[in-house]
Amino acid sequence: MRLGVNIDHVATIRQARKTVEPEPVYAALLAQEALADGITVHLREDRRHIQDSDVYQIKSVIKIPLNLEMSLNEEIVKIALDVKPHQATIVPENRQEITTEGGLDVAAKFERVKDITKKLKDSGIIVSLFIDPVEGQVDEAKNAGADAVEFHTGGYANAKSGREREIELEKLVNACKYAKSLGLHVHAGHGLAYENVKPVAAIEEIEELNIGHSIIAKSVFIGLKEAIRLMRQLIQEARWKLV
Ligand code: PXP
Numbered sequence: 001m002r003l004g005v006n007i008d009h010v011a012t013i014r015q016a017r018k019t020v021e022p023e024p025v026y027a028a029l030l031a032q033e034a035l036a037d038g039i040t041v042h043l044r045e046d047r048r049h050i051q052d053s054d055v056y057q058i059k060s061v062i063k064i065p066l067n068l069e070m071s072l073n074e075e076i077v078k079i080a081l082d083v084k085p086h087q088a089t090i091v092p093e094n095r096q097e098i099t100t101e102g103g104l105d106v107a108a109k110f111e112r113v114k115d116i117t118k119k120l121k122d123s124g125i126i127v128s129l130f131i132d133p134v135e136g137q138v139d140e141a142k143n144a145g146a147d148a149v150e151f152h153t154g155g156y157a158n159a160k161s162g163r164e165r166e167i168e169l170e171k172l173v174n175a176c177k178y179a180k181s182l183g184l185h186v187h188a189g190h191g192l193a194y195e196n197v198k199p200v201a202a203i204e205e206i207e208e209l210n211i212g213h214s215i216i217a218k219s220v221f222i223g224l225k226e227a228i229r230l231m232r233q234l235i236q237e238a239r240w241k242l243v
Pocket of ligand 1: 006008042069089091130150188189190191192210211212213214
């Protein structure tokens with residue numbers, strides 16, 4: 001299973017003072033040294049954390065894949081086509097939200113999603129759609145031409161009770177199996193943390209997890225490389241159980 005480390009919140013700290021540190025590109029290089037499989041950044045329309053220059057800089061120095069999270073906004077699409085990340089993950093975006101609240105409603109924006117997916121793919125970029133773990137969305141993602149889906153794990157991560165968590169996990173498991181049966185690559189992320197990652201990491205169909213906030217939060221106390229190492233260890237322990 002690949003671990004994509006989302007470094008947006010390194011930029012959040014920098015932007016809190018609108019200064020030059022801490023540098024996301026340095027975090028990307030450290031994550032690479034810590035054997036992260038990829039770097040994920042979300043270039044939001046409001047540029048609240050990652051800036052355009054970060055994306056270009058990170059892409060030019062890292063040797064591991066860059067996964068660019070992006071909305072369907074025309075300006076952002078133009079930047080994606082110029083940067084040519086290894087992978088683009090299309091996410092919904094709402095200016096008021098603290099973080100991405102739900103998956104993309106592919107059916108509601110079908111023609112636009114299909115068009116952007118084609119443009120990105122024609123440019124050699126792998127396209128993943130960030131969706132809720134719902135069969136109808138998986139069908140639409142497949143019809144739109146996506147290579148992969150990333151399932152929003154927020155429902156699972158934010159469950160208020162053990163029972164609710166079990167239900168959300170079951171939804172994820174079923175959606176993962178369904179997506180794989182349609183030939184889609186399966187990713188997952190959002191709200192995953194040291195305490196809750198293992199049951200998700202144990203879902204066999206998932207090939208990639210994208211994790212940000214909890215790793216960056218932990219790195220404040222133990223350093224980024226150690227925080228990544230610990231997360232990777234938990235994921236590995238969950239995967240070993242499958243062998
Ligand atoms: N995957 C996607 C598509 C996201 O939008 C985010 C948040 O930027 C993440 C994964 C990572 O979520 P978290 O920061 O909660 O780990």
